Amino acid sequence: MGAMNVVMTVISLLLVEVAGRKTLLLSGFAGMFVCTIGLCVANIYAQVSWVSYLCIALVILFVVMFAVGPGSIPWFLVTELFNQSARPAATSVAVTVNWTANFIVGLSFLPLSSALGPNVFIIFAVLQLLFILFISFKVPETKNKTVEEITAMFRQQM
DSSP, rough: OOOHHHHHHHHHHHHHHHOOOOHHHHHHHHHHHHHHHHHHHHHHTTSSSTTHHHHHHHHHHHHHHHTEEEEHHHHHHHHHHTTTHHHHHHHHHHHHHHHHHHHHHHHHHHHHHHHGGGGGGHHHHHHHHHHHHHHHHOOOOOOTTTTHHHHHHHHEEE
């Protein structure tokens, strides 16, 4: 899994200038959403012999989609959404939020899994859908844009 994550992150670094940040971010979250829903459905049919192979494939595809989108792209956005003087603080906040979210997921998954069983993935699917909607409507495409152009786009949204 780790090697797949590294390989796909490198590929996303090559794709980011071609496809754009927002496109990769949305594609990554959409793929993760499909995989998560697939895992929810697969858990219903866990007694079927081949479903375990499907689950493995879905988890691998989930890692691929994570690496292509939300695993790598937010770090581009942090440096592109803020001017030079605000970047260190913005990066610090982004790193803190990232690791806090990772900690919360790691800490809460087993208790939630015990309480909800196979339905635990629905929580993550809902969050992924909310992220897709937020990114679609609120996050600008920063490819080939200056900080001033990005700031102007945010002002137009308000």
